[in-house]
Amino acid sequence: xxxxxxxxxxxxxxxxxxxxxxxxxxxxxxxxxxxxxxxxxxxxxxxxxxxxxxxxxxxxxxxxxxxxxxxxxxxxxxxxxxxxxxxxxxxxxxxxxxxxxxxxxxxxxxxxxxxxxxxxxxxxxxxxxxxxxxxxxxxxxxxxxxxxxxxxxxxxxxxxxxxxxxxxxxxxxxxxxxxxxxxxxxxxxxxxxxxxxxxxxxxxxxxxxxxxxxxxxxxxxxxxxxxxxxxxxxxxxxxxxxxxxxxxxxxxxxxxxxxxxxxxxxxxxxxxxxxxxxxxxxxxxxxxxxxxxxxxxxxxxxxxxxxxxxxxxxxxxxxxxxxx
Amino acid sequence: xxxxxxxxxxxxxxxxxxxxxxxxxxxxxxxxxxxxxxxxxxxxxxxxxxxxxxxxxxxxxxxxxxxxxxxxxxxxxxxxxxxxxxxxxxxxxxxxxxxxxxxxxxxxxxxxxxxxxxxxxxxxxxxxxxxxxxxxxxxxxxxxxxxxxxxxxxxxxxxxxxxxxxxxxxxxxxxxxxxxxxxxxxxxxxxxxxxxxxxxxxxxxxxxxxxxxxxxxxxxxxxxxxxxxxxxxxxxxxxxxxxxxxxxxxxxxxxxxxxxxxxxxxxxxxxxxxxxxxxxxxxxxxxxxxxxxxxxxxxxxxxxxxxxxxxxxxxxxxxxxxxxxxxxxxxxxxxxxxx
Numbered sequence: 175x176x177x178x179x180x181x182x183x184x185x186x187x188x189x190x191x192x193x194x195x196x197x198x199x200x201x202x203x204x205x206x207x208x209x210x211x212x213x214x215x216x217x218x219x220x221x222x223x224x225x226x227x228x229x230x231x232x233x234x235x236x237x238x239x240x241x242x243x244x245x246x247x248x249x250x251x252x253x254x255x256x257x258x259x260x261x262x263x264x265x266x267x268x269x270x271x272x273x274x275x276x277x278x279x280x281x282x283x284x285x286x287x288x289x290x291x292x293x294x295x296x297x298x299x300x301x302x303x304x305x306x307x308x309x310x311x312x313x314x315x316x317x318x319x320x321x322x323x324x325x326x327x328x329x330x331x332x333x334x335x336x337x338x339x340x341x342x343x344x345x346x347x348x349x350x351x352x353x354x355x356x357x358x359x360x361x362x363x364x365x366x367x368x369x370x371x372x373x374x375x376x377x378x379x380x381x382x383x384x385x386x387x388x389x390x391x392x393x394x395x396x397x398x399x400x401x402x403x404x405x406x407x408x409x410x411x412x413x414x415x416x417x418x419x420x421x422x423x424x425x426x427x428x429x430x431x432x433x434x435x436x437x438x439x440x441x442x443x444x445x446x447x448x449x450x451x452x453x454x455x456x457x458x459x460x461x462x463x464x465x466x467x468x469x470x471x472x473x474x475x476x477x478x479x480x481x482x483x484x485x486x487x488x489x490x491x492x493x494x495x496x497x498x
Numbered sequence: 499x500x501x502x503x504x505x506x507x508x509x510x511x512x513x514x515x516x517x518x519x520x521x522x523x524x525x526x527x528x529x530x531x532x533x534x535x536x537x538x539x540x541x542x543x544x545x546x547x548x549x550x551x552x553x554x555x556x557x558x559x560x561x562x563x564x565x566x567x568x569x570x571x572x573x574x575x576x577x578x579x580x581x582x583x584x585x586x587x588x589x590x591x592x593x594x595x596x597x598x599x600x601x602x603x604x605x606x607x608x609x610x611x612x613x614x615x616x617x618x619x620x621x622x623x624x625x626x627x628x629x630x631x632x633x634x635x636x637x638x639x640x641x642x643x644x645x646x647x648x649x650x651x652x653x654x655x656x657x658x659x660x661x662x663x664x665x666x667x668x669x670x671x672x673x674x675x676x677x678x679x680x681x682x683x684x685x686x687x688x689x690x691x692x693x694x695x696x697x698x699x700x701x702x703x704x705x706x707x708x709x710x711x712x713x714x715x716x717x718x719x720x721x722x723x724x725x726x727x728x729x730x731x732x733x734x735x736x737x738x739x740x741x742x743x744x745x746x747x748x749x750x751x752x753x754x755x756x757x758x759x760x761x762x763x764x765x766x767x768x769x770x771x772x773x774x775x776x777x778x779x780x781x782x783x784x785x786x787x788x789x790x791x792x793x794x795x796x797x798x799x800x801x802x803x804x805x806x807x808x809x810x811x812x813x814x815x816x817x818x819x820x821x822x823x824x825x826x827x828x829x830x831x832x833x834x835x836x837x
Contacts, residue, residue, distance in 0.1 A: 225631050226631070228662070231654075231661060233620075233657065235620055235650060235651045236620040236623060236657065237658075239618075239621045239624060240655075240658055241624060242620075242621050242624060243609075243620070243621040243623060243624025243625035243627070244625065244631075245624075246604060246609060246621070246624075247559070247624075247628040249631070266614050266651070267620065267651070270612050270614050271612055271614075275602075276815055276816065276817070277595055277815045278592050278596040278600060278610055279596065279602035279603065279610045280592075281602055281604050281609075281610070282818060313816050314817070337817075337818035338819075
C-alpha cells in the first residue's frame, strides 16, 4: 500500500463507515458537490448520493441541531465545521443540547462534529484557532485530536461508532504534510487511549495534534546531546488517559506539557494539576508548559511564527529541565 | 370535518387533565414546598398541544416546549412520572437529573426541551431529515412560544427544514408575552405566521383557544408533510393566563386582558360546544372532572411515595461507557500513601 496523507486517512475512515452502516451520513457547508473546503469529502457525493452527503446553508446551529435530531432517531451523523473557528456559532447546541441529553433523560446522541483546527497556514484570527478546551470543559462530550494518519483514520471510525457526541479536531496543518502507510485490514483506534510515540527516560513531553511532530523533532535533536525524551501523544482529551500520563511522569520525573492552544485554561494546566496531585513525590523538577501565548492567532507570518510553539522552544526548555 | 365524537371527548379529557395536573403543580405542590425550582404552566393554552398532538401516529415524534403538558400526556407519559419528575424523584422522566417540563422519552418519541428557547427547532429539522432519508411517512411536531421566534436557531431551523423539505410542523404558542416583554417589543410583524413566507412554507394563524381550529390546521399540515410536501408553520394565538413562572406576580399584564381572555377559555369553549351539539351532557362533564381529580390524586400519592435518587447517581449517565469519578477520589487515593 502506498503511503497516504492525514487528510486521505480521514476520508478513508469516513468512507469505510458509510459503506458499513447506512445510518452514517455527513452534512455541512460545501461538503457535497465541492467536496469540502479542503476537498476532504471529495468523491463521497458520487458514491453515497445527496441523501447522505448533504450541502447545508451557512447555519452551524442548524447543522449541529439537525445532527442531534437525526442521532436521536438512530442515525449516525457527521457534522462538518468548515473551520473549527466556526464552532462557536453552534456552541449552545453542542454544550446544552448534545452534551446533556444522556445525562438528563437517557437519550444517546451518537454524532461526530469534525472541526479542522490549528494554525501555521496563515489563516489569521478566524481560520487558525484551537477551540478544544471549551468542549473539554463540558461534561457529556468526548474530544479527540489525532496527530498521525494512522490515528486519524482509526479515531474517526471509533468516533462514528461511539454512542456519545464526539468532537473530532483534525489539524489542518497536517492535512497534506504528513504521509503514512496504513494497514490494509480494518482497524480502530480506541477513544480515551494515549499513545507513546517515542519511549525515553529523561523527560516526558505530553502533547497532541500538530505539536507532536515538533516534539519528535526536538527528541531527535536532543538525542544527539544525550537527552532522552519520552513523547506521549494524548490523542484524546476527553476522556483523558490519566494512567499513561502518570506512568510516564513517574518514570522520567520531569515533564513538559506542550500544546498549540493558548496558555490559560489549556489542557496543560489540567495535566499539571493532575500530576501535582497524584505524582508530586515523583517529580524532580518543575512542571513546564510550552504553549501559545494568550492572544488571538495573528495573521502576518512574522507574528504567527512568533505565536506558535516551536521545536527550538522544546529543545531550550528540555535542556533547562535536564540540568535542573 | 372528520372529527369524531371520540376524538372530541378525548381532547376534552386531555385538556382538563392538563389543567388539573398543572393546577396541582403550581398551586398546591409548589406552594407546599414539595416542588422546588422553576414551575411554568400553560393555563389557557391547553388547546394547542392537545389539538395537534392528538393527530399523531405511534411512530411520529414531538419536541414540546414548556407550556405543552398535553403533548406529553397524549404521547403516553403518565401523570405519576410527571409528578415524580417535578418532585425530583428517581421515577421521574429524568431520574431527578432535570426539572419540570424538561422531560423526554425516546420510547415514546418525546424529545426533551432545553431552556434555550428554539433549540429544538433545528433538532426537529434533523428528526424530519431522518424520516426523509429513511423514506418513512412519519412527521415531527415542534412547539415553541412567540419569544423563541426571535432566536437565530429558530430561523436557521425553519430555513434548513424548508430547503430539505422535511416532514416537520412548527407550532407556535403565541401567548403574547416573552416573560414580561409584550409581543410588540419582540417583533415588528403582527402575525408570526408571516415569517413562514421567508422560508417558502405555508404559514397560518389560528385561534389557539379553539381546539378544533388547532386540530384542523395541524391536520392540513400533517397531510402535506406525509405526502412529501415539506414543513408548515402554524401560529396559535392565545394568552398566558399566569405569570411566566410560579414566582412571577405578573403585575405587568393589565387586568382587563386577563378578564377578556378568561371568557375565551379553551376548556370552557369546548365543553359549551359539546353540550350544545349534544355530544356531552353537563353530567358527563362533571363525571369527567371527578374522574380526572381521582386519577391525579392517585398519581400524586404514588409519586410522593417514590424514592429520591441515591446521591451518587449524580455521577451516572454522563457517558454510555463510563461513570464519572467523584473529585474526592484523588484525596482518597493519594493520602493513604503518605501515612
